[in-house]
Amino acid sequence: MSEMTLCEKVLARASGKDSVTPGEIIEAKPDVAMSHDNTYLVYRSFVDTGATEISDPGSIAVVLDHRAPASTVNAADSQKEIRRIVKEFGIGRFFDVGSGICHQLLVEDGIVQPGMLVIGSDSHSTTYGAVGAIGIGIGAMDMASIWAKGSLWLKVPESIRLEIAGAPRLGVYAKDIALKMVSELGPMGADYCCIEFHGSYFSTPNLSERMTLCNMAAEAGAKCATVPSRFFKNEVTHSDSKSVRACELPDDKAEYGRELSIDAGALEPLVALPSLVSNCAPVSSVEGEPIDQAFLGTCTNGRLDDLMIASSILKGRRISGGVRLIVTPASREIYLSAMKNGIIETLIDAGAVVTNPGCGPCMGAHQGLLADGEVCISSGNRNFRGRMGSSEARIYLASPATVAASAIEGKIADPRSYLR
Amino acid sequence: MICGRGWMFGSDIDTDKIIPGRYLDNYSFEFLAFHAMEGEDHEFASKVREGDIIVAGKNFGIGSSREQAAIALKHAGIRVIIAESFARIFYRNAVNYGLLPIISPNCTTVFKNGEEICVDLDNGRIFSSDDSGREARFFEIPSIVRQIYDAGGLVGLLKLSDENE
Known part of the structure; x- marks a missing residue:
């Protein structure tokens, strides 16, 4: 069997295969599927498909965060509908107005664990890589497809190995490293790719910093971004499932489409200029x-x-x-x-x-x-x-x-x- | 074959330009269509007609996962988007809503703003409808994308597969 990157391992498991290779189209079942205020759009498409029940309501999470509390009557109406939908379909996890931002909550509550596949109807779903998961953003109709049949087609991305070495100097933070990453890669430099982070920067576990980096990977077009859990083994809750735990680390001889590095110690505070x-x-x-x-x-x-x-x-x-x-x-x-x-x-x-x-x-x-x-x-x-x-x-x-x-x-x- | 007027745009047309975030609380397709491309061209919604085509540079649809970007363009009348490249979530959203996203590395240099462009998928041609013979190269539509497009969108495909079960 060929050696796989972390992302390839997770996608192979989620599609019931022994191995996958970049470019392959798979049908994958996510461990967690999250939607936010756009859940009302998800629901409308779900109804249009003719489905009458959610395939795996326990895996679904809904968070009201984008207009929380409701900023307009329209928003209030759709949030009222979403609360009804959550009850009617027995959706496993619901976070109402005031709980916080979807990505923060799913990590904070330990819902997302290393080795999991998380699909979110939000472009910053890449954030889940901070706990060694694979998080992929999609639109609301794709989420409706997950509600209806429990799975979604995905193209297996090529992985980029991004090494971040060194310790940042005074006044330089994960955000500055993230801005450097996006400027080095460009707005589409990681299009359709998974960024797999490595390097001595991660030797001091800091969940918040990893979240910043995985989050901003989306701005370089990345489909997902992840940090292998070897860097923060004792900082997070690991899955009870043996097969999920088996996907926590990339193989030693995994193949990467590209290898890049950033010297965190050489950076000064950065800003992204408009627009x-x-x-x-x-x-x-x-x-x-x-x-x-x-x-x-x-x-x-x-x-x-x-x-x-x-x-x-x-x-x-x-x-x-x-x-x-x-x-x-x-x-x-x-x-x-x-x-x-x-x-x-x-x-x-x-x-x-x-x-x-x-x-x-x-x-x-x-x-x-x-x-x-x-x-x-x-x-x-x-x-x-x-x-x-x-x-x-x-x-x-x-x-x-x-x-x-x-x-x-x-x-x-x-x-x-x-x-x- | 699909023919329509082509509207030219540059690179990195983001979803905030296609449909600004402040409109996302309104789920009326007509409302969203009325504000299509407002962040880039205030007059676009009044100029665009049923069957029109967008021709754009690199990274069309960069940014948010908001499906309303695809909805706004679809209901404004757009049928096809030809771009040098697409942001991946927008690409999925577009085809899910029955739009045809086509990746063409030289589309912005071949075509002129406002001219009629024809897309003939069966014969693998995208060309200007005048007699100049100008044609754009494009990548083959992946079969999964073609399947969704041929079903009129993802909901259509899901309905079809239910019937086949």
Whole structure:
């Protein structure tokens, strides 16, 4: 039998085969299938297929996070429908408004485990690779197909072996490495590929950082991204299933389409310039660019360590007059921990608006949209034109530290002067 | 054979341009169609006609998994999207909704904005309908994609396979 990458092993198991090779079309059964506010669209297509029951309701997860709480009557109506659908079809896991962001919750609750195949009707489903799973994003109608027949066609992706070596210097975080990765690969450099991470950067287990990296892999077009569990064996819950556990690590002689490396120790803080994520530059090149809003949150960078870094910079300081700082914790658990640690108090003292857990303004639905001509620096994952409101607004992406430093100065700022 | 007017777009047309996030709470197909491509061309929805074709550069549909991007284009009248390359989730969504996504490495250099383009899958030709003889090269449509397209979309295919069981 041929040697396989982590992704190939997971897809072989999920399609009931001994082995798979890149380019092969398979019919795969996911261990977990997640949809969010678009569950109403999933349901409509599901009904159109003529199906009357969900094939495996226990494997289905539904999270209301994109417009949570409902920002319009339309959103409220569809969320009401979704709650009914969840009950009617006995959907296994449901997270209502206020729980947090789908990807955060499925990892936090241990629903996603190393070696699993997770399909999500969200493009950032790549995030599940942070626990050694394979997470693939699809649209709502593909999810309806999973509801109806329990499986989905997939093309086996080629794997890219991406080695991240070294320890980042002061003021450089997983987000900066992720931005470097996307700029090196370009917006379609990993199209239809799985990025398999390796390297000494992962020798200190940090789930949040791995989530940031796997999440941002989507911005280079990656179908999925994953970190083998050898780097964080004791940090996560492993599956009870022997066959799932057998897919946790790639074979030693697995073949990769490409091999790349990034020296984390050589990086400085980066920003993605408007309006493409791969458009990266050192923060020093845009220092002084005035901002109207700073946003700290999202499935990329809304976790406890992110809020902690921001609060350590903002402690005893005030954000600049005329600037809004919006903080959206990625989950209720993170929100509560941040309250107990005094982080929320520090952020509010500094002038932040702290919202309920969820996606916040990241995809332009609510909770802090931008006006014509405004500039936002965000810890999120996309800076496309019109992403957060007006198509005449401009969005820069950066780490939570750079977002916090910029909020203080009212212009894009290098976080390093606040960390020494 | 499918013929329609071709609308030219550049590279990296993202889903926020095809249908901005603020419209995603509305599930009316007509509403979504009314805002199709609004982030790139405010007048697109009023110009586009049933049967029209989009011709675009690289990475068409980059970004979100929002199926509303495919829905908006489909219900605005678009039948075929010819691009140098596609973002993978958009590609799946498009064919699932009965749109035909075609990967053509030289489409943006061969065709002109607004001209009539014909797609003849059976004879493997994509060409300008004037007599200039201009043709675009394109990759063979994968058989799974052809199956879904021929069934009118994924729901159509799922219904067919139910009947065959």
